Amino acid sequence: MSPKRAVLALKGLLWLGALAPGAWLLHGVFRGALGVNPIEKLTHVTGMTALVLLMLTLAISPFRRLTGWNPIIRLRRPMGLFAFFYALAHFSIWFVFDMVFNVQWMLEDIAERRFITVGMAALLVLTPLAVTSTRGWIRRLGKRWATLHKGVYVATALGVVHYFWLVKADTRLPLAFAAGLVALLVARLPRFRASAAR
Amino acid sequence: MIIRRPPDIPSSEITPEHVYVNRRAFIKAAVSAGTAGMAMGPAVLAGAEPAQSQEIPERFARLRSELDEPLNTYEAVTTYNNFYEFGTSKDDPHRNSGDFRPRPWKVRIGGEVAKPGDYDLDDLLTGLTMEDRVYRLRCVEAWSMVVPWYGFPLSRLIDRVEPTGNARYLEFKTVVRPEEMPGQRAPILNWPYVEGLRMDEARHPLTILATGLYGMDLPNQNGAPLRLVVPWKYGFKSIKSIVSIDFVEEMPMNTWQRQNSFEYGFYANVNPEVSHPRWSQARETRLPGLFKDFETMMFNGYADQVESLYAGMDLTRWK
Numbered sequence: 001m002s003p004k005r006a007v008l009a010l011k012g013l014l015w016l017g018a019l020a021p022g023a024w025l026l027h028g029v030f031r032g033a034l035g036v037n038p039i040e041k042l043t044h045v046t047g048m049t050a051l052v053l054l055m056l057t058l059a060i061s062p063f064r065r066l067t068g069w070n071p072i073i074r075l076r077r078p079m080g081l082f083a084f085f086y087a088l089a090h091f092s093i094w095f096v097f098d099m100v101f102n103v104q105w106m107l108e109d110i111a112e113r114r115f116i117t118v119g120m121a122a123l124l125v126l127t128p129l130a131v132t133s134t135r136g137w138i139r140r141l142g143k144r145w146a147t148l149h150k151g152v153y154v155a156t157a158l159g160v161v162h163y164f165w166l167v168k169a170d171t172r173l174p175l176a177f178a179a180g181l182v183a184l185l186v187a188r189l190p191r192f193r194a195s196a197a198r
Numbered sequence: 199m200i201i202r203r204p205p206d207i208p209s210s211e212i213t214p215e216h217v218y219v220n221r222r223a224f225i226k227a228a229v230s231a232g233t234a235g236m237a238m239g240p241a242v243l244a245g246a247e248p249a250q251s252q253e254i255p256e257r258f259a260r261l262r263s264e265l266d267e268p269l270n271t272y273e274a275v276t277t278y279n280n281f282y283e284f285g286t287s288k289d290d291p292h293r294n295s296g297d298f299r300p301r302p303w304k305v306r307i308g309g310e311v312a313k314p315g316d317y318d319l320d321d322l323l324t325g326l327t328m329e330d331r332v333y334r335l336r337c338v339e340a341w342s343m344v345v346p347w348y349g350f351p352l353s354r355l356i357d358r359v360e361p362t363g364n365a366r367y368l369e370f371k372t373v374v375r376p377e378e379m380p381g382q383r384a385p386i387l388n389w390p391y392v393e394g395l396r397m398d399e400a401r402h403p404l405t406i407l408a409t410g411l412y413g414m415d416l417p418n419q420n421g422a423p424l425r426l427v428v429p430w431k432y433g434f435k436s437i438k439s440i441v442s443i444d445f446v447e448e449m450p451m452n453t454w455q456r457q458n459s460f461e462y463g464f465y466a467n468v469n470p471e472v473s474h475p476r477w478s479q480a481r482e483t484r485l486p487g488l489f490k491d492f493e494t495m496m497f498n499g500y501a502d503q504v505e506s507l508y509a510g511m512d513l514t515r516w517k
Contacts, residue, residue: 035277035278035288035289036273036274036277036288036486037341037483037485039483039488040341097488097489097490098483098489098490100489100490100491109477112478113476113477113478114476115476165476166476168286168339169282169286169386169387169457170282170286170384170386
């Protein structure tokens with residue numbers, strides 16, 4: 001398979017995989033199959049999907065360096081955008097059903113509840129990245145674009161902390177995400193980049 | 199010293215006129231007393247239908263809470279709850295409790311009582327009058343339901359075992375059976391689950407031990423075969439699958455307080471004015487509703503009956 005066709009196939013897989021949780025949720029909403037507390041299910045699944053997609057987005061560059069297969073980089077933008085849309089859906093569900101459209105309640109919660117503060121911060125960091133993900137913005141921002149888009153590490157870290165602070169007792173999964181993030185950051189260290197390039 | 203008026207239970211919380219008994223207790227009583235059981239009338243037979251049939255007795259069709267709230271469905275009550283012994287997701291208890299064996303069952307009564315011992319549950323229940331009690335259940339996670347429990351006042355059991363003057367608190371423990379309870383195979387909480395009540399809370403007429411819901415035996419996921427129900431406290435106080443009750447002098451260290459004493463205390467009274475450190479307790483999602491717009495009531499709506507228990511206490515400190 002030519003690299004071009006391989007990228008096309010992978011993009012197809014990405015679209016299928018990234019749309020699957022959303023499709024499953026929508027199907028569940030219309031069939032009433034999301035259980036006794038569908039809002040909780042919607043909130044959890046959209047949040048979890050956003051976090052997983054963010055981690056996968058961060059894994060693309062290390063994967064490229066390890067394998068030397070450069071075309072994979074073309075998956076990074078759609079993957080990041082999917083992550084952003086799930087994060088936006090996650091926030092919207094919370095604002096509509098938990099905050100009942102009440103902006104004052106929302107601001108109070110953002111100010112007083114630290115897990116909401118960091119979750120909100122993650123979304124605020126992601127938003128300009130999503131907006132500037134187009135070719136036009138990449139051109140306009142030049143070198144600053146790459147610096148700005150390092151923010152995805154910040155957003156992912158905030159997302160992991162958000163998850164860690166929200167669970168009541170069983171922290172195994174949030175800690176697994178944290179370990180994965182640390183591994184991805186270590187993979188960025190110049191030493192590892194050099195050895196991988198050899 | 200404050201002398202309390204005995205709190206009244208609104209008559210609508212107790213099934214009027216009829217007396218229902220648990221199926222097993224009824225069978226046992228009927229066997230041991232010959233035909234005497236029949237004297238209790240046809241209502242007994244309604245309550246005596248096998249739980250396996252999953253047919254909800256007719257009396258529940260129009261039953262509502264004393265605040266005229268509708269009951270949550272049997273399906274909702276039995277497929278969505280917290281019981282970490284079976285997993286941390288709220289559909290885990292329903293999915294993972296199939297291997298659990300709620301019979302035979304013994305309850306160890308110990309500590310400051312005249313009649314300690316290992317009691318067989320069926321013996322312990324003999325002669326106790328079972329009632330339907332429709333209670334709001336408010337989870338500390340800010341969702342709530344209305345559940346028709348089936349049980350008897352804890353005070354009846356306390357009287358039977360004759361606590362001594364040193365008994366100031368009750369300490370309850372949940373069974374530990376990692377082979378039947380997959381959640382216990384990981385150290386998520388410090389097993390066994392422990393809960394406690396002050397003696398006056400335990401003797402309060404609203405406090406019950408439940409052996410069923412919707413007039414049928416408790417499903418495994420809801421704490422079979424015996425659980426506590428304290429409706430004015432957050433749900434985690436209502437400990438499930440109880441295997442021991444100790445009468446003690448010192449305030450017990452309950453599981454969630456041990457887990458995180460910054461977030462959880464001993465009392466855990468429902469209080470809209472005292473936030474959980476991580477979320478507000480002012481509002482709740484009254485399932486099956488979708489919006490978190492139900493205003494949480496002080497003591498979960500039972501303030502008239504229980505606030506005198508806490509007269510003079512700073513409820514922000516004793517959370």
